[in-house]
Amino acid sequence: MFESAEIGHAIDKDTYDAELPALREALLEAQFELQQQPRFPVIVLINGIEGAGKGETVKLLNEWMDPRLIQVSTFDQQTDEELARPAAWRYWRQLPPKGRMGIFFGNWYSQMLQGRVHGHFKNAVLDQAIDSAENLERMLCDEGALIFKFWFHLSKKQMKARLKALQDDPLRSWRLSPLDWQQSQTYDKFVRYGERVLRRTSRDYAPWYVIEGFDEYYRSLTMGQILLEGLQTALKSKQRPQRHPHAGPLTVSLDNRSLLGSLDMSQRLDKDAYQEQLASEQARLAGLMRDKRMRRHALVTVFEGNDAAGKGGAIRRVAAALDPRQYRLVPIAAPTEEERAQPYLWRFWRHVPPRGKFTVFDRSWYGRVLVERVEGFCSQADWLRAYGEINDFEEQLTRAGVVLVKFWLSIDQDTQLQRFKEREQTPFKRFKITEEDWRNREKWPLYSDAVGDMVDRTSTEIAPWTLVEANDKRFARVKVLRTINDALEAAFERD
Amino acid sequence: MFESAEIGHAIDKDTYDAELPALREALLEAQFELQQQPRFPVIVLINGIEGAGKGETVKLLNEWMDPRLIQVSTFDQQTDEELARPAAWRYWRQLPPKGRMGIFFGNWYSQMLQGRVHGHFKNAVLDQAIDSAENLERMLCDEGALIFKFWFHLSKKQMKARLKALQDDPLRSWRLSPLDWQQSQTYDKFVRYGERVLRRTSRDYAPWYVIEGFDEYYRSLTMGQILLEGLQTALKSKQRPQRHPHAGPLTVSLDNRSLLGSLDMSQRLDKDAYQEQLASEQARLAGLMRDKRMRRHALVTVFEGNDAAGKGGAIRRVAAALDPRQYRLVPIAAPTEEERAQPYLWRFWRHVPPRGKFTVFDRSWYGRVLVERVEGFCSQADWLRAYGEINDFEEQLTRAGVVLVKFWLSIDQDTQLQRFKEREQTPFKRFKITEEDWRNREKWPLYSDAVGDMVDRTSTEIAPWTLVEANDKRFARVKVLRTINDALEAAFERD
CATH class of the missing domain: 3.40.50.300 (P-loop containing nucleotide triphosphate hydrolases)
Known part of the structure; x- marks a missing residue:
């Protein structure tokens, strides 16, 4: 807030x-x-x-x-x-x-x-x-x-x-x-x-x-x-x-x-420190998920961020710590026909995990106030009321014991350009870059405003946003894991 | 409800x-x-x-x-x-x-x-x-x-x-x-x-x-x-x-x-019973208003009813029991310029009595869902939302210790016709009957529907309506006084 x-x-x-x-x-x-x-x-x-x-x-x-x-x-x-x-x-x-x-x-x-x-x-x-x-x-x-x-x-x-x-x-x-x-x-x-x-x-x-x-x-x-x-x-x-x-x-x-502009984007981790910290945070997560206090909680993480900010890579490092039966990965793309016949939040409600489990949302309900707002896919009235609806939704989750951790992975424009170019040159990554990515890039300032509003309106005492400086992928991955672990521990301690 | x-x-x-x-x-x-x-x-x-x-x-x-x-x-x-x-x-x-x-x-x-x-x-x-x-x-x-x-x-x-x-x-x-x-x-x-x-x-x-x-x-x-x-x-x-x-x-x-149609309109009081009961209820009211438990409460009565149902006469019988310093009579007619510059309920809020006192509203905030609805003075959206606003308002009153008593004085069409005619023939009552009264009479069914909705939507556990069978003025006056007294006593007992 x-x-x-x-x-x-x-x-x-x-x-x-x-x-x-x-x-x-x-x-x-x-x-x-x-x-x-x-x-x-x-x-x-x-x-x-x-x-x-x-x-x-x-x-x-x-x-x-x-x-x-x-x-x-x-x-x-x-x-x-x-x-x-x-x-x-x-x-x-x-x-x-x-x-x-x-x-x-x-x-x-x-x-x-x-x-x-x-x-x-x-x-x-x-x-x-x-x-x-x-x-x-x-x-x-x-x-x-x-x-x-x-x-x-x-x-x-x-x-x-x-x-x-x-x-x-x-x-x-x-x-x-x-x-x-x-x-x-x-x-x-x-x-x-x-x-x-x-x-x-x-x-x-x-x-x-x-x-x-x-x-x-x-x-x-x-x-x-x-x-x-x-x-x-x-x-x-x-x-x-x-x-x-x-x-x-x-x-x-x-x-x-701006909030995003105030981040220290120069933060990095060298390879050794990364490997050591990654391994230790992964072990910590595995332990926490097996902790018996986890029976009273569920875990939901939301990954949003600039294109090419490294969401996929960060999610893989989280998943690597876990038994596949413990978590579900839900990638959010355009809604299906069935989902379009329902209220906006329905497609997310259906994936709310039961206690003891973990759902990773790769993009999320925040699409409403990000891409849908910027691209005009919904009316202003719709995205304006979405902030309140989302806060209500997240309150219901946290009240039921869900630990909710929300990440915005932030990179600067130069880094994005460099990663786009790399992708175009790497055969197995070429599918990851499309015309649309280049078009979105032109809307950078509009997306920045939308992200600022989003964080101001939906970073709450029950479900704060974590902004992740992601120019350095190693730094970002460790910060993500550590933030999840800290949130779980804090929830366990509050019990 | x-x-x-x-x-x-x-x-x-x-x-x-x-x-x-x-x-x-x-x-x-x-x-x-x-x-x-x-x-x-x-x-x-x-x-x-x-x-x-x-x-x-x-x-x-x-x-x-x-x-x-x-x-x-x-x-x-x-x-x-x-x-x-x-x-x-x-x-x-x-x-x-x-x-x-x-x-x-x-x-x-x-x-x-x-x-x-x-x-x-x-x-x-x-x-x-x-x-x-x-x-x-x-x-x-x-x-x-x-x-x-x-x-x-x-x-x-x-x-x-x-x-x-x-x-x-x-x-x-x-x-x-x-x-x-x-x-x-x-x-x-x-x-x-x-x-x-x-x-x-x-x-x-x-x-x-x-x-x-x-x-x-x-x-x-x-x-x-x-x-x-x-x-x-x-x-x-x-x-x-x-x-x-x-x-x-x-x-x-x-x-x-209909609710109004279900009333037993034949109820009457003969003169002796009336005078005895009136005097005793008036004495009871005077006593209750002087009771020291009244310091924790205020009293608000609302009088609504058909034209010529006898609101004025009933109010005078209530007032007669009291010291003029204890009560204020607020007749509600068309809003003043100052009142039109404010939200609808403002003109009523300003007359809310302090603890220990009594305000009599001769017509009230219910005008919105009666005359304004029937005559089209406000939009349907306005009167539809008014029910909720009125309930909120009354909840605030009662939560602060206000005892709220609401009367609908009901007469049948024959009685009204007879009273209109009498008024036209009595010199000092002639001012009381206008063209408008005759016009309103033609809208009898519309008003009946509006009254039914009003009672259904705003007769609540905290502020119930009392329907008063008023073909017989004596019966009505005593019922009004008794209802007020019962409400005050009940409030004192709940303290």
Whole structure:
């Protein structure tokens, strides 16, 4: 969920100063148009890590736009009046009317997260709160509201660095609030439950936008850009405004930094180290699969990656460790006729392994948000809702004890070109390279965006993605095996 | 939820025999058309009370239609294979492909209800199961599936009568299953949790249909008719089949019996009894409102009813018992400009009373599914989703301790005519009768249908409707007061 917001996004001041005037003007214009034709209200939810710029962002919006058309509501302690009424009453009374923008700072999400983090209730009650939030938002969107949900994020390292810097600075240390200190204790919990909440409440009509908050220029410009694109799309729509889909790209990367771009692709293993580590990880996997605790679990691995990234080779190294009766390899190509007559996920459900067994998916249900999205094989509405459906699916798997390990094998463009050429020259590999591979290569940036969105939307506390630096096949194979082993061990330990 | 299915619906055999051939032919035709153009699958969920004809209905469907295109799945004990996998796997493997019909007998709803009734888990876990069911159904409908959810119902009396009859009949007593006996013990719980489940999972794209199951002719013909109308609507829709709305009328009353029609409208009170009972109920209300347990509750009453049914008079008798500082009267007319700029329910949320206080709504949020539905002031999609939104709203009220009492004051057409005429002849009442009242009168049957649907969809275990036989104003006023008092007392006792 937060991967793309922990890679050190930043914009320099000159770029910021150069871009800001046009953004402000466009925002003001959109705001004015909305006021003139008040067809829907705009609701902006501000959440995330303390110190990631939530307060500053709200201040900025009031500076940039016409503050007479913005109402900011903070929801801290409930007042006597609020305490005497149903919990949602405080939100209803602050709803902005059509034509206006309401900024909800400290909203239903902050309340449920605080409650869960501090142990006032367990997951089942958290899920009820999530459910209420979903009902409220769906109703608001059915009534035409345009909702933006922002999560301002800091990695744990960034959060600590920030606290230290403030503390050491006598002129600014007063800015530190008790909340800041509290959160430095509870960061891990906050992020874990945050992932649960975001995973379950990100819908196509009200998606979460996670923004890295460390660099204020990047943070502000990104937030402004998302707001602007969403507003313009909604204003343009002539239909009765009902459940505006957020049509903008999910990934907004103003600094051209991306999650995939942040990988250290130079990592390698020499032959000796490879052979030693491979053998030891294979032995470890064989042992874990025979462990009696495996009876309570099943294992599912998903292999996705660039063409020629070495999925097949990695899978063979995994399989080599095992008795063929323990695992099944499921290669995913175009759906069969029988599969086309069923809901999208049906073809994957049928291969869910029973406890004690292991299924390897060579490509997977993520085709929907990768190839089908990029090639236009399904509608935007379809792939947008797929993120939520996939998260639901994976939750069902993990809840039943399935250990789910998802790999994206990443290579850079040069390496791909080199491997394509090698394949063309090697007789027994020639069948592996087709016209289509060359065509896909031209869509490299589109696939990169799709991968970024995919990881941001589906790397969850229950089923995280592992990005594998695969320029060096040896490094990749060992990382894959080790990740699977670590995941199995962690699951056994949690039992 | 179950009100309309406890009034003794029945059809005689001759009518049944006369109607059946056309229904069967039309069903076969629809089934054939679906097979020829397999654009979507049909999923039929069969739930309800034991002995209400669930099994017989499934048999009938196989008789009436082409059984080669129907697959019946029963989900009793999980098999070993199923137990080794996520809970939903058993449903996925039985999904019918496009062009076919799958009948799910003993499905996800039966499982969650059995679990809750027998105390295997509490409401929070039940709500998680409900949530999973909702996700599954939404996904299926997004993928084009047409889902019918049938609840076959028996009143407690009918259930007991049926058991008795079977038991006494040596030729049929073998039909009694252990489930039947068990349910006679758990009927109340089963119905109460059933209401919770139906309330939360009835969506416009997958509504519940509650069918009274005592009379087999009525039950079979009604089920067939609903199925046919839903199928025909979906087949006609040329759009990409996504979330077919169920366009048929929610109320299918083949025997012309309706909930309102089942009221005993001859109930009256003579003047002496009235004055005595009125005074005693008013004193009771005054006492309850001053009771210190009232500090943990608020009271909300909703008055709806036919024009000239006596809402105003009843409200005055309630108010007369109280200190004006304790209650507020909120008459609901056309929304103000400010209210039109907000979501539909906003105008009601703003009047939610704090604990200790009482708000009387003279007409209410039910306008959406009554006048706005009948007069076409909102779209069908709007009023169809309103049932769910209203149930959510009322759940939030009651969860916060609000005691919610909803009245439909019912008079017959003769009484209304007589009262209209009196009003026209009484100078100080003349303002109360307008052209519009006469126009509304012509839409009597449309309003009756709307009221029937309203009660069926929003009379819930947390906020039941009270139908008030109001041909006699005295009887109505006392019934209103007594119902409020009983509700308050029950709430105090539950504390």
